[in-house]
Amino acid sequence: MLNQKTLLIFSPTIEDGGVEKNLFNISNFLSAKIDNIFLITANTNKKRNFDRKINVIAPNSYYWIHKSRLIKTLICLKLFINFFLTHKNKIVILAFFEAICLKYNCCFKKISILVLVF
Numbered sequence: 001m002l003n004q005k006t007l008l009i010f011s012p013t014i015e016d017g018g019v020e021k022n023l024f025n026i027s028n029f030l031s032a033k034i035d036n037i038f039l040i041t042a043n044t045n046k047k048r049n050f051d052r053k054i055n056v057i058a059p060n061s062y063y064w065i066h067k068s069r070l071i072k073t074l075i076c077l078k079l080f081i082n083f084f085l086t087h088k089n090k091i092v093i094l095a096f097f098e099a100i101c102l103k104y105n106c107c108f109k110k111i112s113i114l115v116l117v118f
Helices: 018-031 044-049 062-066 069-086 098-110
Strands: 006-010 037-040 055-057 091-095 114-117
Touching: 006 018, 006 069, 018 037, 037 069, 044 062, 062 069
Parallel strands: 006 037, 006 091, 037 055, 091 114
Antiparallel strands: none
């Protein structure tokens, strides 16, 4: 097992499509290899598609499920900042939201975080 790193999967919106199917498959595969996996999303209704070992970080309310992608992204960025401030160890991020990661990729390189964009 790769215990020394924390894998953070950032996907503010999880809808029904091919990217989401890949998100489920990759996440569930990696949950057998890595102990510390966290998922940040605003769609808590899709939690059942993930392995139980994956820790889902999401808003406490179902209110955000039917909001726009921009609103979900802003809420998830707040959750990401809170997560980043509390986890000081090395973090590897799988991002299933290209626009946000490309915008902030230069900031993450300075803090020794690996960002993988899908």
